[in-house]
Amino acid sequence: MKKYLGILFISCLGATAQLPQYNIPEANATKKKTYCNPMDINYQYNWEQVNDNISYRSGADPVVINHKGEYYLFHTIQGGYWHSKDLSDWRYIKPSRWPMEDMCAPAAWSKDDTLFLFQSTFQQRPIFYTTQPKTGQLEFYNRWLPQLPKDIGPWDPALFYDEDLKEWYMYWGSSNTYPLFGAQLDKDKKLTYKGDYKPFVYLDPVNHGWERFGQDHKSDITPFTEGAWMTKHNGKYYLQYGAPGTEYNVYANGTYVGDHPLGPFKYAPYNPISYKPGGFMQGMGHGCTFKDNYGNYWNMGTPWIAVNWNFERRIEMVPTAFDKDGQMFANTRFADFPYRLPTKKWTNKDELFTGWMLLSYKKPTKSSSQKEDKFSSNLVTDENPRTFWVAKTNKTNEWLSIDLEKVCTVNALQINYTDYKSDIYDSALPKVYIQYRIYSSLDGKTWTKIEDNSNEKRDRPNAYIELPKAVKARYIKFENVHVPMPNLAVSDIRVFGNGGEKAPETPKNLEAKRDTDERNAFIKWEKVDGAVGYNILWGIAPDKLYQTYQIWADEPSEKEIRALNVGVKYYFAIESFNENGVSKVSEIKGGI
Incomplete structure (x- = not known):
């Protein structure tokens, strides 16, 4: 992490490189019924650190587009993109032409028979389009967007077309100085900017515990916001963003909600919407939200590996939904265990979990x-x-x-x-x-x-x-x-x-105490014999325990949760698991 930069090129820190001439055929394997995070794709070798003789595969900042009932995956510095019919088997596609540099934190959108594609940039760059994405044939839709003031972007862009208003918009930003911005695009002028850009999302770590930087939010470094994405659901506009930084376990996605694509937007008190600080794959920030062919939503994320370099990462996807009150949430409970691929619209947030321990x-x-x-x-x-x-x-x-x-x-x-x-x-x-x-x-x-x-x-x-x-x-x-x-x-x-034996008992004597600093809570419980681990569950209501922090049983039976919002009451519960299954959820402790 370059800790003190006003702008963090967190998705791509490189110059032009020769693109790989590579295509992976469809797998000749039995069709899978399940998947497991991180995604099983051929992550490309990343040339960003070639001058330092550091070699590694990586993937980050994913965008999945459902285009005409099939799926296309774009992400940072890959020299191409992927195609899938089932969200499981992905075929790598080398395009006919590519942006001026290899693409970082891309934007993409599907409208009618056309898939649009745009790269992160601080300079003038074109929007591409294709009506045949499976062939890799890309064409220029426009030659460039007008250049914005220095350091404004558009880095980490997101394209959005509103079917009701029949208008185009773009959102962007990657900085610990500047906010996320947005602007309308002129559909009559090849999607160039229409009017001024507007600031939308400023981080507020003083009141939003999960927006604090560092491992388990324990750093005083000014946090970074990035990874804009827009989802419209039931007439509401959910402007999503990633925070507080990619190379820690607490990288997450949050949302602001408004009644118009250009706001005003209001902070969602239940944030973050997608959070996975524990377990094998840690981190869920900077992704996208898309809908599959059955009407299910999915949220993508970027967990960290950080063996060769801080920004060595992978990609994961988790089931996502909007509850009856319009609260957006992603299910990260057992998110790096096998999940079923959807065959219909699910009604229970945990029904895709296979139960394979x-x-x-x-x-x-x-x-x-x-x-x-x-x-x-x-x-x-x-x-x-x-x-x-x-x-x-x-x-x-x-x-x-x-x-x-x-x-x-x-x-x-x-x-x-x-x-x-x-x-x-x-x-x-x-x-x-x-x-x-x-x-x-x-x-x-x-x-x-x-x-x-x-x-x-x-x-x-x-x-x-x-x-x-x-x-x-x-x-x-x-x-x-x-x-x-x-x-x-x-x-x-x-x-x-x-394992064929009994699931563990429910943890007893759960305690949940809010700190004098309301961003934190202290959770304690009694250890369970034979448990492999525990899931701490919490949320803003007893029936909204959407957040999960996975703890291994050989760790202490207490945890400080530092991801809470000031002025919001929370409820907590816990469950244990082992090789044989999952316990019943404990009694809920709440209203703190």
Whole structure:
């Protein structure tokens, strides 16, 4: 983080680079019924730190557009975009032409048969369009938007077309000095600015605890706002924004609400709308909100990895909705566990959760080798993407096994690779693909192959494997076939299913106390025998416990929640979980 800049180029800090000539075919796999965050796509190698010899894949600032019933994903510095028919299998598309630089924090919108695309910029840049996005054929819609005053933007832009008013708008901003801005675009003049731009969103960390910077909001650095997005629902306009900074666990999305695309907008007292400070993938800020083909909303986010560089990130998506009172919320409860892909409009916020529990947390491991003591194999079960196992070589047949300590039903796995001392800056290189085999065993001696992708050449740094049929297993073994990096490095192998025993008891004696600083609350509870972790749930009413902070059971049974709004009353509850399921939610403590 460049801490003291007035403008933070938080999405892209680079110059022009040669774009990768690369296209990934559709997977020849059984159609998945589930997905797991972070998204399983071929994140492109990022050239921003090439001069510092830092090599890593990354993805950030996602925009998903539902265009004519199919989905298109754009995000920062990827040299292209992705297409999917089901929100699971994504095909990378290399466009015919691209902006003057590789695209950072893009804006996109679908209207009729046309998909519009615009990049972040502080200079004059064009809006592109396509009527054939699957082909990658892009054309100029206009040659440039007029240049705005220095440091104003439009960086981190968002396009919005109001179907009722038949008018275009754009919102933008990325700064800890300037607010988010917005302006109407002239539909008769190729979407150039119509009238003056207006300031809309200023951060207020004095009254909004979640807008404070740093890990768990514990820094006094002036926070950053960015990632504008507009959603219209039931006649209301939800102007969304990301805060307080991308490289910490508390990166989140909030919203202001108004009756017109240009406001005035009022701060939503239930903010943040999308918040995930705990668990494996941490952070949910700077994304978008889109509607799928069944009428369900989804919110996208940018969790942090920060192994090679502070801005090394991934992408996640979570179910989102508006309740009967118009409150916007994203469901981040178990958001990095497997979720069902939608087949209809859901009515309960948790109904897409599969109930497949994490079987691998802190379980014993063995490996064929390790490079140094600090890269031991036990790090693949610690649910921390910033620690990792490194084998002595990157060759075929290096392996790692996990002992689940009892026979379990295994439904899915996720393999998360790390770019440790990588030397790749071009995802188009022929060697950039990942292959592996997965085995299961009941006794650690006789092994059955349950997954083998060695006939595919796809880059899958966060490979999610949904087994076509659940298997009974005590041991799971990963075997390397091919990695493009000079080191075989794996941060986490996550195993999901069910342990076949009782779910844990409900935590007792929950205490919730508001601090004299109203932005904070202190939560305590009694530990539960056999629990793997806990979800602290809270919200502004007993039936609106939309916020979640996941805590592991080997952490203290108390937590300071520092994401509250001054002048708003809150209610708290807690649940425990383990390999077998989730407890009932505790009695609600509230009105504090």
